[in-house]
Amino acid sequence: MPISENKARSLRGELYHAFTPELVAERRRCARACTKYNKAGEDETMTRRRQVELWKDVVGDTRPLPPRKEGSTEADDEELLGSEPWVEAPFHADYGTNVRLGEGVFINFNCTIIDTCLVSIGSRTLLAPNVSLYSGTHPLDPDLRNGTNGPESGKPITIEEDVWIGGNVTICPGVTVGRGSTVGAGSVVTKVSCTTSHILSLRKTCADTCAPECGAIHGCGRKPSKGYQASAEKYHYRGGESRYSKNRGRCLSSRRRDRVCRCSRSHKDLVASLAR
16 A cells, blocks of 8 residues: 655655654554553453463564464463563553564563564564653754644664663664663663663763773763763873872773763672673
8 A cells, every 4th residue: 555755754764743643643543553552451361472472463463473383282382482571561552553573572561662663673682671662852942842733754773683771761763772782771762773782871970981892872861071981990182191099989081071971880880880
């Protein structure tokens, strides 16, 4: 079925209008499917096959499931569907049809996906509770933004295979989280593109950090200076060096203190965030 130019612009990440009859109807369809899925999660008699069928309704996946084998038990059928993603209720999405999950993905409860553009999650990736993935955004100019009468846009989100995302993480438009990465609990990820790295959550009191093997990592919204890199124990930047004092439990800078986090978290707490 052909789509409108307005919807095509939204999928391309261009400015579009979200409150057209076409897109409103698609969001309402997804809301109904999510409500049905979430309510079914309260039914103790719901089978794994029924759960997967309801999930496929949410994301608009019309591919048939493998048929249940004659004489098989419920446990046998669960094994047959073992590669299907497991999503705990409640779950919420905007459209659902722009969500792609790989095999063996687990999403814990209270996940929200704003899938204005494609949101893809690679195989064997784990999402803790209260994770939010926002592929939609708005113009920064308030005159252009103009409430419900103004245009919106988006950028795709890609989470590659074998990623672990901690609780209460927010991932913003255009982000790619590389294969094998771990995102610490409470992180706000805005510009990360990395592979097999650890993203430390420094909470709201800390400046953004950069892992040595990764790009910019954002924990509280501040942008690190050019050339600035940090790890759990040392912070470096051009023109000077600051060190993380284990004894005093705070960041010490020899110069340009505005570039360095003045947090009160101990080294032990910082490293422990990886385990959350």
